[in-house]
Amino acid sequence: MPRPKKTEKSKKEEIVLDLRQDREEFLRAFEKPTQIYRFLRARHIISPTYLHRSLFYLKNRCSRTNARREAFRVDDMLKVCEHKNASYGFTTPRYFDQLKIAILGFYIDPGVHYANSLSKKLNTVDAEISIQKTLRCRRKDCEIVHTEEVVGAVEVPVNPRNPDNYEEEPIIISTTDIKQSKDGQSIKNYSLMFRVYEPQDDSSESEDESSDNLQSDEEMDVDEDDEQKNKKLKDDPAAISLRNLTMGSRRKRVFRQESKECESDDSRSCKNETRAPRKFKKFNNQRFESAIYDADLSVFTSEKKSLLLDGEYELSLNRKCPESNDGRRNATWEALDGGREIKVLSTMNHCPILKFKLLWMEDDKPGPLAPPPDEDKATSFGEEPDSKRARRRINQKCNDTEKASENGNCNAENGPVLPVDSIQYRKLWPPCDTERSENGQLEANSIYDPRQIVYYQFIYNTESQQQTEARDDLYCPWCQLNCMSLYGLIKHLKTCHPRFNFSYTPQSQGSSVEVSVNECYDGSFCGNPQFIFAQPGMAFSRRGPVRRVQATDTLVYRPRKERGARNLNLNELLEKEENDSSPTSHYSAGHHRLYFHSNSSLPIRPCEFDNDSEEETDPDWLRNHIKKMLDEFTDVNDGEKPIMKLWNLYIMKHRCIADGQMSNSCQHFIDLYASLIIRHNLRRNLLLHLVTLLDFGVLKASALLSLIKHFDKIAEKTSKVTSKDEITNGSDILSEDIRSNDLSMEDVDDVSLPSVSKQSRSRSRTVSICSEKSTNLQKLQEIIDQATKTKKDTK
């Protein structure tokens, strides 16, 4: 009796055990590739790679339309630009005299907070806004006058949880005197100074410290800041990516120095500005002392164009003393956005931030987020609806580009929403519905059916086990790509996830995809082999266009039957019988491998791809060999040798294959080397050479006559030239040829032991080279002497 019970129990256990085992096996099979694809997805989000791929099967994802292309004219581009410029030109708020600034919060990294001179944890700080004016003085001796007036101060929460809820009464700045000061002087620069103070009541400790101490502390602090940050970041790489993804790279920051650079065209004002804080030290010493952070914001440029627009700003604050605050100090190695580190962007992460809203308004019309009454304004800001709470960044350099990216960024605050998914797809389908029904398409409606169920059947353990998962959307389970259509999904799975095998079978309700691990997958041909060798990350270069060897050919494979139909047919995804007659090797065409230089076995870089090393018919060694071979003759005189060498080298380079070519070749030869032949006085040897050609029947007598005439003509010309300035061109390569030739002849003469010349041919190559080399200097000297001699002679 207990027996069956026991067995039942054990059966249960077995089932549990089986399940666990099954689970393990499942994981073993699918975990690794899945994680790889997840990782790739994450990486792609952080730093997308753009490759040439045919994404025809995902064409309903395409958000672009080419509708405007037909009507497009080149002039339109200009118009757009002009329009943009015009709209910006008028943004100077003439109507609005008042600037409303609502400071939302002071954001500081807690670690930095404690390390800094803020000795206590603060809930609030005081923020003060003052207007700094630089007046252009009429008198020349006192060049520029700075004035600064405090507009107002508010208490600002530190790191508020929900800044939106925090309502602060705004500071309103009257800008009636924006163009001119009260006494009628023109204002050169008009900027807002933001200062953050510790609350007054408990400032006693910090104020005691001398500024020198503060500075030295700060230097250390900055280091610590970085390190803490590093520590924090490296602990959690995901956090880094997230942070960068959502916020980091999109912030802009204004340095004190940078703002100067871009707003002041003349260096004069730049100089004066650096002087500015010191002046204030005198006037407003006590107050200034306690300020921890400050930043300034120019209101308009020297051309009187407004730089500030309505919106929400994040302003990065500098430590008080600009001398000690070196922007470079903030540079770190965490360049996670794939490309090089952008200093301006990354430093946004390292310093405290002051958030505020900024609004221009008329005197009589107060009210938050009032729509711009100007027509121009309406058009220029139409792109960013207010509902999106567009955050405006301060970037004097490139307002336009920033704006363009705004749309994509707006979701960033809500968490890591993929930019891909936020694209609004055009819900267009090519007009091929009728065709599809004609073809007896199985899933004609499936593409539209939003509740299409896809059963993923995971097959593993040598095809003995199976698990099924169902999904009712058309997202790729591995990369979360919304494929929009079943066809697209399956095509995507098959093309982008080669670590798995997918086979599609339609079912009565929905469709099933069998997934199994592709055992044959070895990672080959997945990328350009160029990148394996020594060029890490070149594909992801952000530094500009880089030549790449084309590694993937688009293979258009259309079965003949469906050729007429231009639709995307699910039939093609069905498992086909193995009746493909064409060999599979033909599918992988193109240059899928890394090539090597034949002489050095180094990888061929893409920029060298077109150079053929075999184009060269006269490699160095052969040239040297020919010279050496002729030099080794003992009974060829030193007039014959150079002409033979010249001719040999010439013929080797410009190959001559027919007797008929000979006269042209000779002509060219003379054109090239006439001056050399004249300089070395080899005319008669040239003549003998040509007579030899004649004797061998490859040149005609009349041709010889004309060649020599041609030569003499050149000789006449050169003699005129050389009489003017007698310079033997030392850099001439071919004269070197002759030199080396002369030299070895002398070798033979000089050496009293005749055995040397006799042996030279049988001696090893290196030795004879070295003997040639050793006398090279000597020879050079001689040539120089000769040259100077001839110079004197002509004089």
Added chain:
Amino acid sequence: MSNIHHKVDWKKRVRQEYFRLRQIKKFQRSDNIKTAFTSNLSCISEKLDQLQEHCSKLKAQKISSGGSFAHEPVTKSCIAKSSVHSFRDQAVPLSTLNLVPNLPICYTWVPVQQNFMVEDETILHNIPYMGDEVLDEDGAFIEELIKNYDGKVHGDREGDFINDEIFLELVESLNKLNVRRGRRPTRKRANEGGKHKAASTAADSSNEDEDLTLSDDSSDVISLTFPCDDIFSAIADLFPDKGTVEDLKEKYKELTEVYDPDTQLPDCTPNIDGPSAKSVPRERALHSFHELFCRRCYKYDCFQHSHTHRPPAKINRRKTLDIQPPSTACGQFCFLHLDGAKEFSMFHKKLSSINTRKQQNRTTGCGGASGSSSGSRPSTPTPSESETDTNEEKDVSGDIIKFTDLPASLQDIEWDGAESTLFRVLHETYLNNFCAISQLIHTKSCQQVFAFALKESASLTTQQGSGTIALDHETIELSPPKKKRKHRLWSLHARRVQQKRDNSSSHVYNYQPCNHIGQPCDNSCQCVALGNFCEKFCQCVSDCHNRFPGCRCKAQCNTKQCPCYLAVRECDPDLCTHCGADQFGDNAGKSCKNVLIQRGMHKHLLLAPSDVAGWGIYIKEDVQTKNEFISEYCGEIISQDEADRRGKVYDKYMCSFLFNLNNDFVVDATRKGNKIRFANHSVNPNCYAKVMMVNGDHRIGIFSNRPVQAGEELFFDYRYSQSDAMKYVGIEREMEPV
């Protein structure tokens, strides 16, 4: 007793001296090697600089920015924790490098785009290393290898090795030693003083007989110039394998004779542009050029054809001599304005027509004999001969102008050696077109040339008194011996003859231009005998029946319709004038496709590790059709014997680049070659090889077997024929079923 002692003494001295010399040699050698090494280093650095410069020009990406991975996304960091509390943790970004696959082994080779003929190696240059296993278990192989080279191994300087150089130095230094010591001072001094002069003159004359007799008479007397027997006998004792005393003596004499600089210099014609230019006959002036010029590749001392394969200068050059004597004056001071000059030229014009007829008759008669006599440059009709005829004719005509008739100003003109040489050189070609000659000489007017011509002919007539035989003799004497070139392809000819007997007639033989003057190409002609066509390089007439006529195609010459294609020849640009083979420059290659090897119009090939074995070669661009030319298989041309010897080593390595060219030669791409050498073997290849006759040379072309796509690896069938055993084939993997 004393004799034995004396002998021992000599032996000792020889040994001492020998080792001293060897020591010196050793030092010299090491010095040379050192200097060569340093110069090589500087060469390398120079090259590197060049490369760097080149790279900087090449807008290339930098490979990596000095170890920093700033440009790469960092996904991990590496932390080194310190046990000491006060130290912070050190963090470094961890960048993982990709796995770089190993490259296949590649032995050094030298790129050539042309075949390169090399001599047979008489010694084994190195003992191939194939791993310790082979060395251990297969010592017999290396022994056999060494036996192939008659036991000669390069750098084998152990024990009794003595080469000519050391021998010479040894004898000389011993000789000096001998003289200085003055072994028998009293008697010798007296003898020496008296006979010194005689001895020296004897030596100078370098007459062998005299030397021998003298040395026999009294070895002491000539000890100053010629070493005594004791030295030779001692050396002979020490090195018994070098022959007897007499042998050594002979050798010594031979060596000193050759090295004597005085005897050598006259061989060399002085530089015609130099200050010491001499007046020499035409043959002498052009000797170097004629000897070294290769009519087949238009180079001097070419590396593709040994001098035995170089055709000599043409005799029958009438086609190229298209300059007629002038009928109108070239200027105010033309020689035609001189009295009697016109008549002279008119007469010669008439004469030349007769003359050529005569010449033709004569060449058929005696051409062969003269050809064999001079060997190098057979009987071009010398000016003297033709002048003989003119003299005969002159008697008839009578009123021809004489040198003495000319104005004195022209008679007095000085002609230096170079000018007179040039005149002789040019006179044969330009005959009596003195205007042209003066233009070519450049330093003399045509009147002066005319005067000199008359003078020359006059001097010839006076010489002719002794008869033409003497003159002939003179010219033969004047023509210097052949250029000294050591280590030429040895016994090539003998082997060729032997092989001809061995092999069947179906084999292809190397072409060698025939050179039988005046005889038609019949069975005695080597071209006919070997089954080759006569080429333009042959000495036979251009309408020789054995000549290949060329094609008259209007098409691309890539079908068997084209006779050239059918005969496995490339179109000869000098023969095939209809198909476009003679078109060069811009309109080249538009029609004829049968000229690609000679023009080197190969495809761009790329090297990469093979899918099959080792390295492979890949094509860069698509090949549209079948039978398209891919590349020429270049390498060293070696003899069949040499190929056998090398092949033994290659077989052992399981890697061979040997390719049979014809019955005489093999192309070996091991040391020199081009990229196609990396093509692998396949039984189902996409390329095939074809040996084609290209302007007289056999060359190996690799052609496509089917359309080939860009990036495909190239294969061809290595097998000689279907029946041949697979000799040098790597492993071919089965095509993987995907």
